[in-house]
Amino acid sequence: xxxxxxxxxxxxxxxxxxxxxxxxxxxxxxxxxxxxxxxxxxxxxxxxxxxxxxxxxxxxxxxxxxxxxxxxxxxxxxxxxxxxxxxxxxxxxxxxxxxxxxxxxxxxxxxxxxxxxxxxxxxxxxxxxxxxxxxxxxxxxxxxxxxxxxxxxxxxxxxxxxxxxxxxxxxxxxxxxxxxxxxxxxxxxxxxxxxxxxxxxxxxxxxxxxxx
Amino acid sequence: xxxxxxxxxxxxxxxxxxxxxxxxxxxxxxxxxxxxxxxxxxxxxxxxxxxxxxxxxxxxxxxxxxxxxxxxxxxxxxxxxxxxxxxxxxxxxxxxxxxxxxxxxxxxxxxxxxxxxxxxxxxxxxxxxxxxxxxxxxxxxxxxxxxxxxxxxxxxxxxxxxxxxxxxxxxxxxxxxxxxxxxxxxxxxxxxxxxxxxxxxxxxxxxxxxxxxxxxxxxxxxxxxxxxxxxxxxxxxxxxxxxxxxxxxxxxxxxxxxxxxxxxxxxxxxxxxxxxxxxxxxxxxxxxxxxxxxxxxxxxxxxxxxxxxxxxx
Numbered sequence: 001x002x003x004x005x006x007x008x009x010x011x012x013x014x015x016x017x018x019x020x021x022x023x024x025x026x027x028x029x030x031x032x033x034x035x036x037x038x039x040x041x042x043x044x045x046x047x048x049x050x051x052x053x054x055x056x057x058x059x060x061x062x063x064x065x066x067x068x069x070x071x072x073x074x075x076x077x078x079x080x081x082x083x084x085x086x087x088x089x090x091x092x093x094x095x096x097x098x099x100x101x102x103x104x105x106x107x108x109x110x111x112x113x114x115x116x117x118x119x120x121x122x123x124x125x126x127x128x129x130x131x132x133x134x135x136x137x138x139x140x141x142x143x144x145x146x147x148x149x150x151x152x153x154x155x156x157x158x159x160x161x162x163x164x165x166x167x168x169x170x171x172x173x174x175x176x177x178x179x180x181x182x183x184x185x186x187x188x189x190x191x192x193x194x195x196x197x198x199x200x201x202x203x204x205x206x207x208x209x210x211x212x
Numbered sequence: 213x214x215x216x217x218x219x220x221x222x223x224x225x226x227x228x229x230x231x232x233x234x235x236x237x238x239x240x241x242x243x244x245x246x247x248x249x250x251x252x253x254x255x256x257x258x259x260x261x262x263x264x265x266x267x268x269x270x271x272x273x274x275x276x277x278x279x280x281x282x283x284x285x286x287x288x289x290x291x292x293x294x295x296x297x298x299x300x301x302x303x304x305x306x307x308x309x310x311x312x313x314x315x316x317x318x319x320x321x322x323x324x325x326x327x328x329x330x331x332x333x334x335x336x337x338x339x340x341x342x343x344x345x346x347x348x349x350x351x352x353x354x355x356x357x358x359x360x361x362x363x364x365x366x367x368x369x370x371x372x373x374x375x376x377x378x379x380x381x382x383x384x385x386x387x388x389x390x391x392x393x394x395x396x397x398x399x400x401x402x403x404x405x406x407x408x409x410x411x412x413x414x415x416x417x418x419x420x421x422x423x424x425x426x427x428x429x430x431x432x433x434x435x436x437x438x439x440x441x442x443x444x445x446x447x448x449x450x451x452x453x454x455x456x457x458x459x460x461x462x463x464x465x466x467x468x469x470x471x472x473x474x475x476x477x478x479x480x481x482x483x484x485x486x487x488x489x490x491x492x493x494x495x496x497x498x499x500x501x502x503x504x505x506x507x508x509x510x511x512x513x514x515x516x517x518x519x520x521x522x523x524x525x
Binding site for chain 2: 050052111115121147198
């Protein structure tokens with residue numbers, strides 16, 4: 001689906017994601033779509049839906065919460081990087097890793113309060129030593145021993161498309177937009193619904209809002 | 213895999229034995245070099261301190277995912293404590309080596325006790341102090357792990373570094389120095405100070421609640437309780453204190469116990485780093501409605517049915 005963002009002259013975009021927890025059914029479609037798009041190695045999930053069991057029988061229920069990089073406005077993972085491999089784009093708030101510069105010191109992985117950074121220790125795919133044709137192509141996107149994370153599908157974003165996790169969500173629980181634009185759909189949605197940002201007290205100014 | 217998909221308390225799994233060993237070697241080595249300058253010890257101790265720090269650097273290289281790019285670690289000294297640390301280590305190794313070099317290369321234009329040798333030695337000692345401090349500052353900057361996000365961590369790492377250095381002095385003092393009794397006292401004082409500091413730290417973390425409290429709980433629960441109680445407290449603090457105070461013939465054993473305890477302390481500190489869990493507190497959702505009893509539901513359905521029939525009528 002195409003993005004409907006009007007870029008104002010001289011104004012930086014602040015990409016935000018709204019997660020409607022009333023719509024999320026914990027189907028993990030976003031998890032699988034992200035894996036398929038980005039070819040992340042086994043055991044690494046740039047986006048995932050965590051769940052928590054609450055209550056007890058007969059009033060037991062499960063709470064779902066899609067968790068991903070929050071592309072924070074003050075990302076704690078960026079200043080701790082000793083090489084400058086972790087950076088935030090100047091044109092928006094997308095936090096990326098230049099894997100050619102990363103030394104794999106794990107500092108950013110530990111600094112992220114959302115556990116949204118990973119270091120692959122092996123290039124082995126899901127089916128043993130011989131990678132599938134898909135893995136042979138997709139595993140070229142990352143390097144072993146360096147940090148990797150959600151890029152907010154930055155290539156799609158720059159082409160005016162939504163990230164795949166948002167595109168694939170069957171209940172439309174996820175939406176993306178410019179938080180700096182008060183008239184954007186996401187700004188209106190966030191303004192009119194009760195919402196929270198997990199671990200906001202840690203000072204990172206996260207840009208993923210959970211609507212309740 | 214399932215561990216990443218639930219919202220319970222989780223420990224960081226990035227740092228383990230290798231990083232603990234690096235913290236131990238670099239801290240102990242630098243504290244030993246600083247004590248070598250302050251207490252005017254034999255050159256052997258300066259060299260031992262330098263060698264220990266270099267060994268720690270090699271261990272850190274093994275920990276890196278891409279060690280061949282380690283030189284890039286100096287590029288962000290403005291924001292990153294790791295980057296600053298790399299600079300301190302480079303300065304320390306260079307100035308420390310130059311300051312003790314006249315001991316085996318008398319042809320050099322400066323001497324150990326001359327002005328140039330002293331200046332180089334004190335610059336190295338200052339760098340050593342920063343190397344002891346910076347891992348603590350780096351860990352304490354992590355807001356996501358409350359057990360580390362406190363000023364107690366750098367203070368404790370300094371305490372353990374000094375204790376480890378005093379252990380190395382105890383080990384080497386029989387051959388390389390005089391006045392061993394003074395070093396026994398130094399070791400005893402440092403053990404007591406570090407123990408008190410550690411106790412206050414755990415008390416503060418226990419009272420802080422949340423993830424910090426969970427870290428303290430994990431220190432006292434399986435599988436880490438034996439490592440912490442027996443290794444860090446028993447072997448690392450209590451036994452060496454008893455030995456240095458009352459069993460003068462077992463000083464070397466006391467020193468080895470102190471070193472082992474220092475390594476285990478760093479391992480425990482790193483492995484119980486619990487993240488602040490993502491809050492699943494959804495303020496807008498009234499979960500109490502899920503706790504309705506069967507009678508409540510029957511009443512509610514009856515009211516809805518009555519409302520529907522009223523609207524139809």
